[in-house]
Amino acid sequence: MVELRGDDARKVRLVLRKRDGDEIEVIDSSGGAFVGALILAAHNVRARLTEAKGPVAPAALEIVLAQAVPKGAKMDFVVEKATELGIARLIPLLTERAAATYARAGKTERWRRLARSAAEQCGRRDIPLIDEPLDWKNFCDTLASFDCTLVLWELAERSALRETLPALLSGVRRIAVAIGPEGGFSHAEIEYATAAGAKTVSLGRRILRTETAGLVACSILRYASGEL
Ligand code: SAH
Numbered sequence: 218m219v220e221l222r223g224d225d226a227r228k229v230r231l232v233l234r235k236r237d238g239d240e241i242e243v244i245d246s247s248g249g250a251f252v253g254a255l256i257l258a259a260h261n262v263r264a265r266l267t268e269a270k271g272p273v274a275p276a277a278l279e280i281v282l283a284q285a286v287p288k289g290a291k292m293d294f295v296v297e298k299a300t301e302l303g304i305a306r307l308i309p310l311l312t313e314r315a316a317a318t319y320a321r322a323g324k325t326e327r328w329r330r331l332a333r334s335a336a337e338q339c340g341r342r343d344i345p346l347i348d349e350p351l352d353w354k355n356f357c358d359t360l361a362s363f364d365c366t367l368v369l370w371e372l373a374e375r376s377a378l379r380e381t382l383p384a385l386l387s388g389v390r391r392i393a394v395a396i397g398p399e400g401g402f403s404h405a406e407i408e409y410a411t412a413a414g415a416k417t418v419s420l421g422r423r424i425l426r427t428e429t430a431g432l433v434a435c436s437i438l439r440y441a442s443g444e445l
Contacts, residue, residue, distance in 0.1 A: 219243060219253075219264050226262040229255065242270075250342050273343045276303060278442035279391045281363065283308040283356055284431050285315040285398035286324075291428045296328045300335035300345050302435040303444065307332070308393075309350040314400030325349050353406050356395070357413040364389040366415040369396050369430050370407055373417035382441045385416070392438065396431040 221229060221243075229235045237257040241264050244250050249272075253264035282304045284295055292309065299307060309325070328347045336344045360366045365385060386392070395415070397406075407417060420433060439445050 218256075219266060221262045221264065229262050230257070244337075244342050276305065276442075277444055278386070278389070278438060279305045280435055280438050281306045281308060281391070281393040282431055282435060283310050283351075283393055283395040285310045285312045285396060285402075285427060286350060287315070287398055287427045292324070292328060293331055295428050295431055296331045296347070297335040298432050299435055300332050300341065301339045302432065302439055303341070304345050304435055305343075306346040306348065308348045308356060310356055310395065311350050311352045312398055312406060313353070313403045315398035354409060357410050357415070360393070360410075360413045360415060362391075363393040364391050366393040366395065366410070366413075367418045367434070368402070368407065368410050368415045369394065369420060369434060370402060370417040371419065371424050372407075373419040375419045375421065378418070378420075378437060382437070386438075386441055394431070394434045394438065396427055396434065399427055 229241070235241065235255055235257070237255060239255045241253055241255050242250055243253055243264055243266065250270040251266040252268040252270065253266040256263045256265060280303065282295075282299050284292070284299075284307060286292055286309050287295070296307060307328070309328070325347060332345050332347055336342070367385070395410070402410075411417060420430060425433060436445075
């Protein structure tokens with residue numbers, strides 16, 4: 218038996234409008250899933266768990282989105298959509314031209330809450346990890362933990378991804394894709410990343426907004442890995 222509290226309990230009653238005895242899927246913080254029957258009482262919401270579901274199958278390609286923190290509430294959009302697109306982890310980046318716009322505390326917690334509700338909404342059990350914001354150099358110093366890192370750069374040599382991606386992804390299980398802020402990456406940042414082993418990639422001659430670029434990259438990678 219488990220008790221659902223706070224937002225979860227509210228959602229069961231007011232959003233999903235569940236009734237006593239209805240079936241519910243419950244996910245624990247480690248991604249374990251259970252099926253159970255709801256017991257709705259006046260002051261609490263509980264579920265009697267009847268069945269444990271198997272573990273989540275690992276994705277063919279684990280995508281880590283390293284997104285420079287954009288202005289305003291755009292990161293909320295990125296968190297939600299990237300969760301739907303199945304990323305494993307989001308690293309908010311503080312780059313030369315992004316750091317100034319990131320000031321408020323408590324944002325990471327907000328993004329984690331959004332990732333959780335987006336995962337629930339789209340039927341994902343493995344909630345993406347959201348790191349604390351990291352500056353560009355610190356991020357570049359971790360590139361060895363990925364099989365491949367792509368830095369999206371509008372000035373990169375243009376080549377059709379349809380042709381180049383299969384070779385780029387061959388043997389790759391864990392990929393990081395980095396997106397710059399509204400003002401783009403500086404040349405120094407690009408040099409630092411390529412020296413650390415990243416590859417720059419162009420998405421063609423049109424400049425996409427930062428929040429569009431990451432989602433396009435995630436969609437392309439999902440497609441290329443055969444998971445769409
Ligand atoms: N300030 C730059 C564009 C920044 S767009 C300018 O006006 O020229 C924001 C980010 O989206 C970039 O840093 C890059 O990571 C990504 N991006 C946008 N369009 C892109 C393209 N055509 N190719 C590769 N990356 C792109």
